[in-house]
Amino acid sequence: MGIVMRETDGFGVDVAVEASGSYSAANLCAQLLAKRGTYVQLGLHHGSAGFDLQPVCAKELRIVGAYAKINQDWHTAIQLVRDKKVDLAPLVDSVFPLEEYEATFSRAQRPVGFKVMFNPWKAR
Incomplete structure (x- = not known):
């Protein structure tokens, strides 16, 4: 997380894509996003996700799900x-x-x- 925040002068990234299915990676993506950033969940997690909604509200994040493929x-x-x-x-x-x-x-x-x-x- 440190390198991303350092490289973006503490602002975070505009878009974060989580494709591993890891709950901890999903929460990390939300933390790394800049205000009004977009979180993309590519694919599905198994079971219920323990996802922290605090950064979603505090940073006004947009969440996009993607599953389809060609x-x-x-x-x-x-x-x-x-x-x-x-x-x-x-x-x-x-x-x-x-x-x-x-x-x-x-x-x-x-x-x-x-x-x-x-x-x-x-x-x-």
Whole structure:
């Protein structure tokens, strides 16, 4: 949060998009927004969200939900990765062998780290 506020001279950002499904990320987005900023929730959280409405009212934030997609989007995204125009490595926190799926799913449910990935060819 510090770097965003420092880079925006304490004003915050105009738009924040939350696409991870993390409740803590949703609340962080609201905190990072400037007055009258827009919060976009891309996709769904599981269950009820513990969302702090105080920044929404205090900063007069706008909340936008987005769920729809076009099948072509997936093809475009895959092509961008293939063409090395998008590097996914920074998005992956850890890579696990398939045999460790139980521990991996347990870890993925905790709000630490980012995203985990399975590599079925990786040995223990």
